[in-house]
Amino acid sequence: MSPHDTVLEPTGDLLALLRALCDLPSVSGSEAAIADAVEAALAPYPHLEVLRDGDAVVARTSLGRAARVIVAGHLDTVPIAGNVPTTLVGTGDDAQVWGRGTVDMKGGVAIQVALAAALTAPTRDVTWVFYDNEEVDAALSGLGRIVRNHPDWLVADFAVLGEPTNAGLEGGCNGTLRVEVRVPGVAAHSARSWMGTNAVHGAGEVLRRLTAYAATDVEVEGLVYREGMNAVAIRGGVAGNVIPDECVVTVNYRFAPSRSVDEAIAHVRELFDGFEVTVTDASGGARPGLDAPAAADFAAAVLTFTGGAPAPKFGWTDVARFAELGIPAVNFGPGDPLLAHKDDEHCAVRQLHLCHDALRSWLTT
Amino acid sequence: MSPHDTVLEPTGDLLALLRALCDLPSVSGSEAAIADAVEAALAPYPHLEVLRDGDAVVARTSLGRAARVIVAGHLDTVPIAGNVPTTLVGTGDDAQVWGRGTVDMKGGVAIQVALAAALTAPTRDVTWVFYDNEEVDAALSGLGRIVRNHPDWLVADFAVLGEPTNAGLEGGCNGTLRVEVRVPGVAAHSARSWMGTNAVHGAGEVLRRLTAYAATDVEVEGLVYREGMNAVAIRGGVAGNVIPDECVVTVNYRFAPSRSVDEAIAHVRELFDGFEVTVTDASGGARPGLDAPAAADFAAAVLTFTGGAPAPKFGWTDVARFAELGIPAVNFGPGDPLLAHKDDEHCAVRQLHLCHDALRSWLTT
Numbered sequence: 023m024s025p026h027d028t029v030l031e032p033t034g035d036l037l038a039l040l041r042a043l044c045d046l047p048s049v050s051g052s053e054a055a056i057a058d059a060v061e062a063a064l065a066p067y068p069h070l071e072v073l074r075d076g077d078a079v080v081a082r083t084s085l086g087r088a089a090r091v092i093v094a095g096h097l098d099t100v101p102i103a104g105n106v107p108t109t110l111v112g113t114g115d116d117a118q119v120w121g122r123g124t125v126d127m128k129g130g131v132a133i134q135v136a137l138a139a140a141l142t143a144p145t146r147d148v149t150w151v152f153y154d155n156e157e158v159d160a161a162l163s164g165l166g167r168i169v170r171n172h173p174d175w176l177v178a179d180f181a182v183l184g185e186p187t188n189a190g191l192e193g194g195c196n197g198t199l200r201v202e203v204r205v206p207g208v209a210a211h212s213a214r215s216w217m218g219t220n221a222v223h224g225a226g227e228v229l230r231r232l233t234a235y236a237a238t239d240v241e242v243e244g245l246v247y248r249e250g251m252n253a254v255a256i257r258g259g260v261a262g263n264v265i266p267d268e269c270v271v272t273v274n275y276r277f278a279p280s281r282s283v284d285e286a287i288a289h290v291r292e293l294f295d296g297f298e299v300t301v302t303d304a305s306g307g308a309r310p311g312l313d314a315p316a317a318a319d320f321a322a323a324v325l326t327f328t329g330g331a332p333a334p335k336f337g338w339t340d341v342a343r344f345a346e347l348g349i350p351a352v353n354f355g356p357g358d359p360l361l362a363h364k365d366d367e368h369c370a371v372r373q374l375h376l377c378h379d380a381l382r383s384w385l386t387t
Numbered sequence: 388m389s390p391h392d393t394v395l396e397p398t399g400d401l402l403a404l405l406r407a408l409c410d411l412p413s414v415s416g417s418e419a420a421i422a423d424a425v426e427a428a429l430a431p432y433p434h435l436e437v438l439r440d441g442d443a444v445v446a447r448t449s450l451g452r453a454a455r456v457i458v459a460g461h462l463d464t465v466p467i468a469g470n471v472p473t474t475l476v477g478t479g480d481d482a483q484v485w486g487r488g489t490v491d492m493k494g495g496v497a498i499q500v501a502l503a504a505a506l507t508a509p510t511r512d513v514t515w516v517f518y519d520n521e522e523v524d525a526a527l528s529g530l531g532r533i534v535r536n537h538p539d540w541l542v543a544d545f546a547v548l549g550e551p552t553n554a555g556l557e558g559g560c561n562g563t564l565r566v567e568v569r570v571p572g573v574a575a576h577s578a579r580s581w582m583g584t585n586a587v588h589g590a591g592e593v594l595r596r597l598t599a600y601a602a603t604d605v606e607v608e609g610l611v612y613r614e615g616m617n618a619v620a621i622r623g624g625v626a627g628n629v630i631p632d633e634c635v636v637t638v639n640y641r642f643a644p645s646r647s648v649d650e651a652i653a654h655v656r657e658l659f660d661g662f663e664v665t666v667t668d669a670s671g672g673a674r675p676g677l678d679a680p681a682a683a684d685f686a687a688a689v690l691t692f693t694g695g696a697p698a699p700k701f702g703w704t705d706v707a708r709f710a711e712l713g714i715p716a717v718n719f720g721p722g723d724p725l726l727a728h729k730d731d732e733h734c735a736v737r738q739l740h741l742c743h744d745a746l747r748s749w750l751t752t
Contacts, residue, residue: 196578213615213701214701215617220617222618222621223594225621226594229590250579252585252588253624254577255624256623258622259618259622262639262668265619276577337579360582
């Protein structure tokens with residue numbers, strides 16, 4: 023059976039559903055098969071209106087409830103690393119499912135597919151959102167595309183993003199900024215290096231400032247956000263016998279949600295004063311917003327169930343995009359976020375069921 | 388007329404010969420047409436035995452003279468930069484010929500072709516050597532290939548290499564060593580950078596040592612060789628949201644001919660103590676050897692003619708390969724070596740004639 027023939031069984035075993043979703047490789051940019059499978063799985067349910075935009079699928083109820091919530095998750099993964107198809111280690115509640123996507127974030131997606139089908143009469147109207155291209159440049163995001171093409175699909179009072187939180191609740195997220203710091207030089211034959219100016223040597227000062235930089239912890243609404251300032255790439259040099267005339271250091275600044283993007287840019291420009299700094303990518307963070315009534319209500323409901331406590335989300339997630347739309351949003355999903363993108367990515371089956379049951383309970387009471 | 392139909396006129400105008408050689412693009416690896424043209428130009432002369440190996444051509448006299456000299460030059464150039472065909476600026480002795488190869492080193496090659504044809508009875512037997520692939524990895528060198536395939540073609544008492552020296556005489560050459568200095572790290576998501584170890588930040592120490600390094604001037608047999616220690620490339624980083632787990636700095640050490648390759652390697656390993664150092668390319672230098680009788684004789688003859696003085700050669704040239712074969716060798720050719728490989732490469736026509744006349748005088752008296 024080719025992956026394109028995969029049939030998802032929304033009302034069957036949740037672990038089997040998760041594994042079927044993981045075993046459909048869906049690296050960013052190649053989500054057609056998994057989007058087809060999700061659309062086909064939900065289309066038969068009369069309580070759902072199923073919509074499609076590119077490789078994003080939206081399924082929503084229209085029961086006239088007083089409130090509407092979005093439950094959203096991305097369909098794509100980072101590149102597979104020989105860890106597809108999934109394997110199962112252990113049995114019962116101690117079992118772990120290993121493989122790409124088991125943490126980031128097919129667990130959340132499996133719970134969405136199962137509950138979208140099962141909950142014919144949720145206590146809140148629900149818009150289930152499945153989208154493509156989350157793991158790549160913000161400009162490619164499927165959720166961003168829906169915002170542009172169909173803003174009416176994303177009207178809600180509250181949003182839950184099924185990103186991995188170890189079944190706890192993670193509020194808000196750090197912002198992320200990427201800049202290129204450019205160090206100029208003058209090319210020359212390396213046999214007569216004194217005729218040139220070595221740009222790679224010049225980049226030593228950029229690395230010195232990065233190494234000396236002390237990242238800060240910032241408390242926002244009771245949660246402590248840990249920042250980071252890191253070179254994520256460096257490149258320079260044209261040939262083995264030429265003094266490099268340019269060296270470019272790509273720096274990624276993860277900043278607390280109390281700072282605006284503009285403040286973050288100013289901070290980075292100040293740090294690299296004297297060098298040319300070009301912003302290549304910027305996404306603001308999101309304040310935790312756990313004092314919003316809808317969020318407090320959700321936190322109380324699910325955390326009683328899972329026993330977790332609210333914590334800050336360090337990684338940037340699409341809660342920031344919902345925050346921009348004025349929709350309070352939290353992260354809540356199975357899997358240890360530290361295992362995301364790792365070759366040994368794996369998820370406790372217990373967390374999968376816990377999150378499923380907590381979300382089901384909240385949407386039915 | 389396609390370049391493959393180019394006919395060289397060895398006994399015609401020297402400048403026209405130089406321009407014809409330059410206008411035949413012959414970037415390293417694509418020397419077939421120019422080798423064909425040189426072979427065809429010299430084959431008709433009964434005083435020459437013309438030999439071929441790949442895209443290298445050797446033409447030699449066998450007059451039973453007491454001494455044999457090699458006059459050698461490479462046929463290839465670095466990639467052209469819109470500077471082919473050549474242009475002529477100015478007139479007469481003030482003229483300059485502009486274009487790829489005018490300096491490095493079609494001037495020397497033109498002189499060889501002209502004199503090989505013209506000198507039917509030189510005072511020393513001459514082996515004229517034209518070879519391919521000098522501007523690329525040492526392993527590809529056409530001269531090195533002749534050494535392996537036909538060592539008997541390269542028997543001589545002295546060698547002149549027509550590399551550009553501004554019509555002066557440059558003795559010996561610096562050695563060159565390339566190493567990769569590897570800085571390890573531990574990958575992590577850049578949103579949780581404290582889980583990893585940033586290899587690019589770690590490379591700051593490598594750049595600090597390079598910047599602090601004081602290159603020395605080394606006197607060898609009366610000539611002062613200026614050394615250089617430079618990063619020629621740096622690379623690190625796998626994705627915009629990952630802490631780099633490796634950074635590699637490529638370092639090029641140009642060292643005086645008084646040091647052996649092993650001493651150069653030991654010096655670089657000591658400089659980067661604590662880091663993994665991998666040697667990727669190493670060629671020893673050559674002592675000037677101007678005290679050898681053949682070299683002293685040549686220097687006296689040509690420098691009286693051109694008015695130049697012996698100087699050190701900073702760049703690595705094939706005089707080092709001749710030195711390895713036990714053949715004293717010097718660089719002597721038209722063109723400013725600082726213009727080699729440059730987009731504005733150009734040569735004074737006066738120097739072309741000076742070098743031609745000096746070499747002719749030496750080989751006929």
